[in-house]
Amino acid sequence: MPEKSLPARAEHAVDPLPPARRTPNRKGEGGRLRSDLLDAAARVLVAKGPSGVTLRAVAREANVTAPALYLHFEDRDDLVWHLLLRTWEELAKAMDEADRKAADEGPFAQLEAQLAAYVDYATKNPTHYELLFSASPDFARVAEEDYPTPWPVYYTLERAVVRCREAGFVMPLGRDETDPTTVLLFVVAHGRIAIGHAAQRMPFSGRAATHAFVAESLRSLVRPPASRTRESECGGASPPSPT
Numbered sequence: 001m002p003e004k005s006l007p008a009r010a011e012h013a014v015d016p017l018p019p020a021r022r023t024p025n026r027k028g029e030g031g032r033l034r035s036d037l038l039d040a041a042a043r044v045l046v047a048k049g050p051s052g053v054t055l056r057a058v059a060r061e062a063n064v065t066a067p068a069l070y071l072h073f074e075d076r077d078d079l080v081w082h083l084l085l086r087t088w089e090e091l092a093k094a095m096d097e098a099d100r101k102a103a104d105e106g107p108f109a110q111l112e113a114q115l116a117a118y119v120d121y122a123t124k125n126p127t128h129y130e131l132l133f134s135a136s137p138d139f140a141r142v143a144e145e146d147y148p149t150p151w152p153v154y155y156t157l158e159r160a161v162v163r164c165r166e167a168g169f170v171m172p173l174g175r176d177e178t179d180p181t182t183v184l185l186f187v188v189a190h191g192r193i194a195i196g197h198a199a200q201r202m203p204f205s206g207r208a209a210t211h212a213f214v215a216e217s218l219r220s221l222v223r224p225p226a227s228r229t230r231e232s233e234c235g236g237a238s239p240p241s242p243t
Contacts, residue, residue, distance in 0.1 A: 034072045037062050041083045042128070050131045053080055080131075084149055087128050092152035094121050099160060107163035111222065114160050115189055115214050118153070122193045123207040129193070150186075158182040161222075168225035181221070188217045 040062035044053050055076050059066040073079040098117035102109045122129040132150075161182045165171055173180035192213050196205040 033064075033068075037064075037069060037072055037079070038083055038086055041079060042086075045083065045127050045131060049127050050080070050134050053083065055079065084131060087131055088149050088152050090128070091118065091121050091132070092156045094118075095153065095156045099156070107160065107167045108169065108222065108224070111157075111160035111164055111185075112215065112218060114157055115185065115218055116211060118157075118189050119193065119207070119211050119214055122189075123196070123210060126197065130197075133190070133194075154182060154186065157186060161185070164222055170223040170225070172221050184221065185218065188221075189214050192217075 037058060041053055041058045044057045044061050048057065053076070055066055055069050055073075058079065059069055069079065073082065095114040095117045098113040099110045102113040158179050161171070161179055165175075165181075171181040173184065192210050196207075196210050199205050
C-alpha cells in the first residue's frame with residue numbers, strides 16, 4: 001500500500017539506535033553477518049532516513065567492505081526490501097506484545113492496546129515508520145512472498161478485531177475476505193499519524209493528541225454489546241473506554 005513519503009521525522013521523536021557495531025565474525029557465521037548488516041542499515045535509516053540507506057553507507061556503518069554486502073543482498077533494493085520486511089515484523093511484534101499484556105482485561109482492551117502500540121512505534125521511530133510507506137513496492141517480490149509486506153501488522157490487528165466481534169461488540173462494517181473493520185482501524189491510525197507528521201508544530205500533531213484521536217475513534221467504531229450498553233445507561237457497568 002504505497003503512500004506519499006512523510007517528512008524524515010517529527011522533531012520530538014528520536015529513533016532508538018539498534019545494537020552497536022558488530023565484532024568480526026568467525027568462519028561459518030554468515031547468518032550473523034546478514035543480521036549485523038540489517039542492524040547497520042537500521043542505524044543508517046535512523047541517521048539519514050530511507051533515502052540515505054545506500055550500500056556504501058551501510059558497509060561503512062557495519063565496518064565491512066562494500067563487496068561483502070553482495071554476498072548477502074543482490075543490490076540496494078534487495079537490502080531495503082529485507083529491512084522493510086523486518087520493520088513490518090518489528091511493528092507487528094510490538095502490537096502482539098501489547099495485546100498479550102492486556103489479555104486479562106478483555107478483547108476490547110487488547111484491541112485498544114494494539115492500536116496504542118502502533119501509534120507508539122510510529123511516533124517513536126519516525127524514520128522506520130516512514131520506510132514502511134515510502135519505499136516503492138517490489139511487486140515481483142510481493143507476488144513471490146507468502147504475504148504482502150503490511151500483513152504481519154494486518155493479521156495481528158485482525159485477530160483482535162475478530163475477538164471483539166466474537167464477544168458481541170458491534171462493528172460498523174460487515175465481513176469480507178479482508179476484514180473491513182480491520183482495514184478501517186488501520187487507515188484511521190496511519191492517517192492520523194501521517195497528518196501529525198505532515199503538520200508538525202500544530203496543536204494536534206503531538207503524540208498525546210494522536211493517541212487520543214485513535215482511541216476515541218476506536219470507541220466510536222467498535223461498540224460494546226447491546227446488553228452492556230443498556231447496563232451503562234441504567235448506571236451499571238460502563239463500556240470500556242481508552243485510558
